[in-house]
């Protein structure tokens with residue numbers, strides 16, 4: 272279910288993680304980080320200590336988290352740690368442990384219904400085997416069998432166990448049920464061996480939970496979206512470079528937001544920020560590199576989101592050695608870089624769509640409307656960057672401009688929420704267009 276309400280705001284009716292977009296006479300309620308009710312199952316491996324960090328991270332993101340420890344899990348981490356971090360009860364393996372005591376006959380069914388998502392982190396070979404075969408011998412395995420919520424596994428174990436055909440067959444079976452698996456990484460394991468089986472990092476597991484638990488948008492699910500993000504850099508010499516104030520944060524949040532609603536995102540990224548989990552990312556430096564990366568991917572894409580701040584000019588030449596300072600005035604000769612949006616727009620098929628971004632310091636709606644027309648885009652989302660706003664800032668406002676004129680502004684919102692607002696707005700517009708065909 273998507274919370275996307277258009278109408279007048281009702282003070283006090285905003286759920287955690289939601290935000291209101293206010294325009295004159297209009298308030299849109301946009302989804303936050305899609306707050307969920309999450310059951311976090313913790314089983315008996317050394318990596319159980321990391322589940323405390325995960326529980327805290329998820330709670331900080333606005334989710335409600337209830338932990339269920341298996342008997343072996345409770346030997347590695349205490350219920351008190353988990354309930355303190357989440358502010359929610361922590362359940363034990365059996366009716367005589369933890370909160371299950373209150374109403375043992377139906378607690379497992381209530382928990383199974385309560386959950387929007389069940390994640391088992393870390394998942395032992397034992398619990399994978401039990402769940403793959405429908406065994407229900409304790410609270411966690413019973414909830415896993417009873418729930419209709421999405422299920423996600425983050426296994427961790429010794430390399431020999433991980434590579435055993437029985438474990439791999441169990442995982443294949445769980446995948447065939449529609450469960451998601453965050454594969455372990457490689458490294459030195461608690462047993463001293465080096466190899467695969469190390470629990471994936473907590474931040475990646477949290478991202479996977481977000482992806483698996485977010486409702487998909489019909490118009491974007493499975494669609495291939497090309498996103499450009501970040502600054503480009505045009506080198507003058509090995510030391511100096513011509514760039515701009517963009518960080519790439521907005522494009523990265525857009526990549527996450529499109530990914531969460533089911534899109535297959537390819538991100539062409541300039542700048543130094545970390546690539547988001549689960550997004551196929553290619554790093555580029557100059558405008559020319561960005562164009563080449565986009566041109567080779569555009570034919571296979573359904574849509575393009577041009578959020579990069581591409582340098583309009585580059586030095587006429589780039590020196591191999593550092594240029595020494597001279598006496599008197601110095602001149603830098605600049606030439607135009609390729610116009611990526613215009614180039615891709617000229618090569619577009621009728622079934623492809625393009626969202627452009629514009630950063631303007633004055634007259635922004637008029638400039639956006641001109642860009643829309645000149646480059647044949649479907650919408651331009653315009654930032655007002657006067658006084659350094661937008662670049663590097665935590666919160667931002669975007670006004671979409673379409674062939675129908677300016678639409679109600681979105682924001683000011685933190686960039687992650689703003690990105691989700693853009694995706695909901697665009698996804699619903701695409702849906703309406705498809706219905707109208």
Ligand SMILES: Cc1cc2nc3c(=O)[nH]c(=O)nc-3n(C[C@H](O)[C@H](O)[C@H](O)COP(=O)(O)O)c2cc1C
Nearest residue numbers: 314315316317341343344395396397398427428429
């Ligand atoms: C010190 C220690 C560490 C263990 N680490 C793991 C592990 O990382 N992965 C795993 O699958 N089993 C591990 N085991 C074995 C499980 O604890 C054992 O299979 C247990 O029955 C799992 O129960 P559960 O799945 O109900 O939590 C470990 C056991 C011990 C004593």
